[in-house]
Amino acid sequence: MxxxxxxxxxxxxxxxxxxxxxxxxxxxxxxxxxxxxxxxxxxxxxxxxxxxxxxxxxxxxxxxxxxxxxxxxxxxxxxxxxxxxxxxxxxxxxxxxxxxxxxxxxxxxxxxxxxxxxxxxxxxxxxxxxxxxxxxxxxxxxxxxxxxxxxxxxxxxxxxxxxxxxxxxxxxxxxxxxxxxxxxxxxxxxxxxxxxYRLRDWGVSRQRYWGAPIPMVTLEDGTVMPTPEDQLPVILPEDVVMDGITSPIKADPEWAKTTVNGQPALRETDTFDTFMESSWYLRPLHLPAVSGRDAGFRRGKLLAAGRHLHRWY
The missing domain is CATH 3.90.740.10 (Valyl/Leucyl/Isoleucyl-tRNA synthetase, editing domain)
Structure with missing residues (x-):
């Protein structure tokens, strides 16, 4: 593939x-x-x-x-x-x-x-x-x-x-x-x-709630730039209503508002597609024992999954 x-x-x-x-x-x-x-x-x-x-x-x-x-x-x-x-x-x-x-x-x-x-x-x-x-x-x-x-x-x-x-x-x-x-x-x-090569730019944004936030902001003057490091990580709003029709992130205009370089700015309300999420749990597989809130999860030696995960190896 x-x-x-x-x-x-x-x-x-x-x-x-x-x-x-x-x-x-x-x-x-x-x-x-x-x-x-x-x-x-x-x-x-x-x-x-x-x-x-x-x-x-x-x-x-x-x-x-x-x-x-x-x-x-x-x-x-x-x-x-x-x-x-x-x-x-x-x-x-x-x-x-x-x-x-x-x-x-x-x-x-x-x-x-x-x-x-x-x-x-x-x-x-x-x-x-x-x-x-x-x-x-x-x-x-x-x-x-x-x-x-x-x-x-x-x-x-x-x-x-x-x-x-x-x-x-x-x-x-x-x-x-x-x-x-x-x-x-x-x-x-x-x-x-x-x-x-057949490789082309790939649209990775999705209009849904569950997903990794895309760390980009749009300034008032139209400039698009990465979210400043002091505002990372971007945390999705938790007080949302799932109506199955519109993105709950877009339904919360206050969450999108922020300030960057003294200018009003809007956070990106789309999230990354599922392949981004599929990659995160491969990292802990080779890490030493963890602590804190992750301590209750046991590390495994085998990952059984579909063929789509080949992209991250």
Whole structure:
């Protein structure tokens, strides 16, 4: 699970020139061995190229509005219906010189990568479904495991294999093709090897009472800063009413009021999510005997818990 969260991948960042557009498009791929099978590019609805194309394309403008008003989590993108609109722009394939259409698609997000992807429908199932729906070319460039040309009539061949139908790179294995195409693109100044990670900022605030207080304050002038050390620890209000609807902390405006650097300030009323709380009891497991109010708790040698606790080891 940790490996998936971190999401380290090795690939190539490729630059495409776009006809009648003053900017280039940059995509990242972990499968440069399939590069000769790229038949279209897809950009996010919020990409500057899509915005530019929408100025003279009412259908695209409507599509962009629909995407803007539809929030899709990354986890849902694999199962949702793939939709798109042609932008009217064409990119030049750096190795073949072919003109590749650029589409705006709902499965590309500006928040991830460059907001543009290279589509190889012959060897990527998502690209295959989109190409099939919109009658885009599907080109096979990887042989099946038995050495035969793959049957792409129903689905893409996503397994790695020997390159074919790829010009000077035909006959190479996955690793050989990866390196040869990466080196070729680099020599032309349109490709660069990259290591990418899927890690993103994580929202940790929760609108509930039970949780570790977030030690931040907002000053009267709008400045947000950490709670001063002399006001730590932040203690949650105890005289609260649990109505199951609103956060009892927010329902107590007096608790939030404080003073910092001589200015009126408001404490943060959200609390940390449960993973913050999950970490605290790992600390006492290796500490010596405690005293005071904690003396009645016996230290254990075994912690039996769910897989979510792996994050704190």
């Amino acid at each position: 940790q490996l998936n969260w971190i999401g380290r991948s090795e690939g190539v960042e490729i630059t495409f020139n776009v006809e009648n557009y003053d900017q280039t498009l940059t995509v990242y791929t972990t499968r440069p061995d399939t590069f000769m099978g790229a038949t279209y590019l897809a950009v996010a609805a919020g990409h500057p190229l899509a915005q530019k194309a929408a100025e003279n394309n009412p259908e695209l403008a409507i599509f962009i509005d629909e995407c803007r008003n539809t929030k899709v989590a990354e986890a849902d993108m694999a199962t949702m219906e793939k939709k798109g609109v042609a932008t009217g722009f064409y990119a030049k394939h750096p190795l073949t010189g072919e003109a590749i259409p650029v589409w705006a698609a709902n499965f590309v997000l500006m928040e991830y990568g460059t907001g543009a992807v290279m589509a190889v429908p012959g060897h990527d199932q998502r690209d295959y479904e989109f190409a099939t729906k919109y009658n885009l070319p599907i080109k096979a460039v990887i042989l099946a495991a038995d050495g035969s040309e793959p049957d792409l009539s129903e689905q893409a061949l996503t397994e790695k294999g020997t390159l074919f139908n790829s010009g000077e790179f035909s006959g190479l294995s996955f690793e050989e093709g990866f390196n040869a195409i990466a080196d070729k693109l680099a020599s032309l100044g349109v490709g660069e090897r990259k290591v990418n």
